[in-house]
Amino acid sequence: MGKTKLVDLAKTIRSKNAGTDRITFDIIFKEKEKYELVKKSGVLTRETVANLFSIPENRIVDFVEFDPAFAIKFTITRLQPSGSFGEGDVFGCQQYPPLYDIEVPAID
Amino acid sequence: MKKTKKSKISIISPNGHLGFAPTKEESFFIGAETKPDYYCCDSGSDDIGPVPLGADKSASHPDHQYHDLELMLLKSREQNVPMIIGSAGDTGTNSRVDMFVDFIRDMAKKHNLKPFKLAYFYSEVDKEYLRTKMLNGEKIEGLNSRSELTLEELDKTTRIVAVAGVHPFIKALEMGADVIIGGRSSDACVFAAPVIYEGLPENVAYYSGKVLECASFCCEPYGAKESVIGVVTNEDVKVTAMAPFQRCTISSVAGHAMYERSNPYYEYVAGGCLDMSECVYEQYDERTCRITGAKFLPIDGRMKVKLEGSGFVGKRFMGMAGVRDPYTIKNIDQVIDWARSQVAERFPDGNYKLSYRVFGKDGVMGDLEPIKETKAHELLIVVEGVADDAKTAEEVTLIGTRQVFYARLPEVKGTAGTAAFILDEVIPISDAYIGRWIIRSR
Numbered sequence: 106m107g108k109t110k111l112v113d114l115a116k117t118i119r120s121k122n123a124g125t126d127r128i129t130f131d132i133i134f135k136e137k138e139k140y141e142l143v144k145k146s147g148v149l150t151r152e153t154v155a156n157l158f159s160i161p162e163n164r165i166v167d168f169v170e171f172d173p174a175f176a177i178k179f180t181i182t183r184l185q186p187s188g189s190f191g192e193g194d195v196f197g198c199q200q201y202p203p204l205y206d207i208e209v210p211a212i213d
Numbered sequence: 214m215k216k217t218k219k220s221k222i223s224i225i226s227p228n229g230h231l232g233f234a235p236t237k238e239e240s241f242f243i244g245a246e247t248k249p250d251y252y253c254c255d256s257g258s259d260d261i262g263p264v265p266l267g268a269d270k271s272a273s274h275p276d277h278q279y280h281d282l283e284l285m286l287l288k289s290r291e292q293n294v295p296m297i298i299g300s301a302g303d304t305g306t307n308s309r310v311d312m313f314v315d316f317i318r319d320m321a322k323k324h325n326l327k328p329f330k331l332a333y334f335y336s337e338v339d340k341e342y343l344r345t346k347m348l349n350g351e352k353i354e355g356l357n358s359r360s361e362l363t364l365e366e367l368d369k370t371t372r373i374v375a376v377a378g379v380h381p382f383i384k385a386l387e388m389g390a391d392v393i394i395g396g397r398s399s400d401a402c403v404f405a406a407p408v409i410y411e412g413l414p415e416n417v418a419y420y421s422g423k424v425l426e427c428a429s430f431c432c433e434p435y436g437a438k439e440s441v442i443g444v445v446t447n448e449d450v451k452v453t454a455m456a457p458f459q460r461c462t463i464s465s466v467a468g469h470a471m472y473e474r475s476n477p478y479y480e481y482v483a484g485g486c487l488d489m490s491e492c493v494y495e496q497y498d499e500r501t502c503r504i505t506g507a508k509f510l511p512i513d514g515r516m517k518v519k520l521e522g523s524g525f526v527g528k529r530f531m532g533m534a535g536v537r538d539p540y541t542i543k544n545i546d547q548v549i550d551w552a553r554s555q556v557a558e559r560f561p562d563g564n565y566k567l568s569y570r571v572f573g574k575d576g577v578m579g580d581l582e583p584i585k586e587t588k589a590h591e592l593l594i595v596v597e598g599v600a601d602d603a604k605t606a607e608e609v610t611l612i613g614t615r616q617v618f619y620a621r622l623p624e625v626k627g628t629a630g631t632a633a634f635i636l637d638e639v640i641p642i643s644d645a646y647i648g649r650w651i652i653r654s655r
Contacts, residue, residue, distance in 0.1 A: 125648045126356075126650070133468055135464070157583055159581070166475060174467035178477060180475040187648070196260050200577075
């Protein structure tokens, strides 16, 4: 059974502040089939995402499969509000790249 | 509400954050050609962090703000239709409202415009007003699982704005305003207000605000600062891209519902919540998406208003050091421990803050970075030092940066300095502030 990386299936993978206390991640697909494939594969869940970013699951405050846009979306809390002392990404827009390499098993 | 109801109104949205980067003119003029009923734009964001609100300054450049306002003012006055701006100057503080009002007055003179009615409202909330309420037992709820506001937190807050819903905008329209400059506002309400004022239902009004507030971010392909037009009727909202290279598609419009929001189904504003869970998206024509099924759910009980507060943390400096030696890169944590220890030796009272971000390792992601071992052949270390006074902040940052150069590693071969400097100095930057966003009942 072959595997494909998420970066090769999704049209958009992005992150961005959702208010000052949260960062939200969007994975959007062009084709319904690819969206359904990833949705059913179980590689993107609260648990896998928490593991990938090494955060406790309670930092994931929303996890939504959004059918109208063929999109999977989740939101995490920040440890301190955006733009605080020691900030590395004021807009939260460069936190998504680790999602690229998630491997999605193909359906035979 | 107006006495004569319209069955359809059109609104142009030229820019998702007026002034942050200039409005693209071609698509704006194409949109203006269609003679929209309203020119609306939001100028605010909490993306920019707590510094502009705390320091009472804009993140946007004044020339860009002037440019964007001037485009809208000239076209709306030519047509004699209202122009509505929310969250003046990024933060919507009183000084930012005054600045935008001055810009508009200046433009009126410059272009010799016929007299028109200019309305504006302020959003700053006096700390003493909140203190009195709190001393009288009123609770000020925390937002996003924050705890409720305490008097100590209030003391540490420098400046507070309240985020307006549709209400002050509708009031200004009822008073006959031609141009409205709003203080801090929910972006969607800048658009929803005229729709409600014209007598159309709240369901379509708030949805139109939600979809239009970021201008061309609801279009594809990606391209910011281009105009879009929303046409609102009793039943639906149709949104059309004005830039010749863009389209509003089911995917781009539905995708935009998720943008910058924790959840794609709900949008909260003063007075209620927009429920998009049953929205239906249709491709109306090649460049237009039609949306139906949005619902506005008015709040049960007292209205809640979001307050945004920013508190002064300290004076701040920044330093930068580059590292190329592979042995130093491998032991970078030890280097930073050394530099920290040297600052601690100089300031044993610990009355300062010192941060290191190591670019090439985990400078962007910090604790979220899954790659623990850097493969980079060079690193940039960004040092941020904060203290109560500028002199201390400068010295903390200077020692914290310079000691990267003097790092003591047992086997280092480069004994003439372990860091490369772009500048052998530290730079004063904006004071540090922290966001203290809260919510209260009214």
